[in-house]
Amino acid sequence: MRAEILFPHKSVSSLITIRNGKWRELVRRVASLPEDHPDSLAFSLMMIRQCSCLDCNPDRYKALMGCAACAKRTLGGYKGADDTLIRAFHKARAEVEEYLKGRALARAA
Numbered sequence: 001m002r003a004e005i006l007f008p009h010k011s012v013s014s015l016i017t018i019r020n021g022k023w024r025e026l027v028r029r030v031a032s033l034p035e036d037h038p039d040s041l042a043f044s045l046m047m048i049r050q051c052s053c054l055d056c057n058p059d060r061y062k063a064l065m066g067c068a069a070c071a072k073r074t075l076g077g078y079k080g081a082d083d084t085l086i087r088a089f090h091k092a093r094a095e096v097e098e099y100l101k102g103r104a105l106a107r108a109a
Contacts, residue, residue: 005056007047007067009035014068018075023082026089038100042093049088050074 013031016024030043048054051074056063062070078085 006053007044007051007071009040009044011047011068011071012040012043015071015075018072019078019082019085021082022086026086038096039093042089042096045092045096046085046089047071049092050078050085 012027016027016031026043030039033040051062051067051070053067056070058064065073075085
């Protein structure tokens with residue numbers, strides 16, 4: 001088992017069965033996208049925040065579990081509604097879009 005530094009796109013599909021409804025639809029759609037698609041990047045950003053990936057390191061139990069197991073555990077224990085997770089995704093999506101626009105402008109200059 002190999003833990004990544006940040007939530008990897010390859011772990012998205014493992015989250016399909018964790019919750020229902022809109023969440024399941026979102027996970028299925030994102031799992032089918034390439035890892036560099038803006039929605040994939042936004043999903044990873046959202047999961048990085050949910051799982052506190054920035055505080056993870058190789059010596060922690062979370063890292064030893066692996067990213068997919070950590071994400072399942074985090075989402076399984078999440079008490080909020082699916083709509084809250086979907087809003088977090090849309091917020092991350094807007095941030096990714098803003099970042100990509102900034103890079104496009106910088107390249108054009």
